[in-house]
Amino acid sequence: MSSQWPSESGSDEGYGSTFSETTKQQIRALYRDRCAICLDHLPPGGGHFAHLIASSEEGEKTVQGGDFLGIIHPDYDRSSKDNGYPLCTNCHLGYFKPKLVTLSPPWPILKYILESLHQPGNSRSIYQICQSLIQSSRDHLSAPEDVKGLIPYLGLYSLVILRPEKVQECVIMTCKLPPLSILNNHQFVPALSDVDLSIPGVARIFDTSAITSTLPLSLGYIPLTDSLRNFVRDAIGAFRCRWKPC
Numbered sequence: 744m745s746s747q748w749p750s751e752s753g754s755d756e757g758y759g760s761t762f763s764e765t766t767k768q769q770i771r772a773l774y775r776d777r778c779a780i781c782l783d784h785l786p787p788g789g790g791h792f793a794h795l796i797a798s799s800e801e802g803e804k805t806v807q808g809g810d811f812l813g814i815i816h817p818d819y820d821r822s823s824k825d826n827g828y829p830l831c832t833n834c835h836l837g838y839f840k841p842k843l844v845t846l847s848p849p850w851p852i853l854k855y856i857l858e859s860l861h862q863p864g865n866s867r868s869i870y871q872i873c874q875s876l877i878q879s880s881r882d883h884l885s886a887p888e889d890v891k892g893l894i895p896y897l898g899l900y901s902l903v904i905l906r907p908e909k910v911q912e913c914v915i916m917t918c919k920l921p922p923l924s925i926l927n928n929h930q931f932v933p934a935l936s937d938v939d940l941s942i943p944g945v946a947r948i949f950d951t952s953a954i955t956s957t958l959p960l961s962l963g964y965i966p967l968t969d970s971l972r973n974f975v976r977d978a979i980g981a982f983r984c985r986w987k988p989c
């Protein structure tokens with residue numbers, strides 16, 4: 744599993760992005776020609792290639808700042824496939840480009856990083872802590888106990904609302920609403936349809952690699968405000984992206 748944390752979900756220049764044609768093809772293949780958020784199929788030539796860290800001067804400052812804070816490797820390549828993900832026009836221009844939403848590592852990961860930083864005598868940077876988590880995910884059995892519970896969350900992201908006042912009554916529609924999953928023995932497994940949504944570890948994982956052409960339509964929506972949510976926060980923001988920090 745490739746594991747990954749964006750320090751921000753940067754915007755891009757749409758069709759004029761800095762990704763080469765080869766890289767664009769790699770990104771599309773990685774996400775199976777689907778929007779990374781709503782999972783809609785993107786026809787050939789359709790959709791946008793968003794940068795997790797922007798390709799502009801703003802992105803350069805992000806990398807420099809991230810390196811200073813120990814969040815990201817200074818040699819991070821913003822034109823590589825690992826810095827890109829496909830979005831449909833609605834998700835990109837409607838929400839990511841105007842910086843109304845962004846992606847963040849899920850809360851259990853953020854909490855672990857915070858606690859690790861505050862451990863007495865800690866000298867590791869955030870980047871090094873993340874790298875050790877990735878290493879642990881490759882060897883589940885020997886992972887420390889406090890890390891085993893985090894492994895299912897690696898590669899997942901929460902959709903964070905940056906400007907709630909701007910997205911009142913907004914929802915992102917999807918034709919492929921994923922079924923519910925639940926944590927069981929350190930992995931996500933299918934949940935019963937009537938699972939109690941207040942149980943910790945219940946998630947609806949939006950994963951392009953789980954979509955097949957024979958999967959039937961399943962209409963649904965991703966609510967962007969609490970007032971429209973009919974399921975708990977944990978069951979919303981689990982988007983599987985494939986970002987590598989270096």
Ligand SMILES: [Zn+2]
Pocket residue numbers: 778779780781782783830831832833834835
């Ligand atoms: Zn979309």
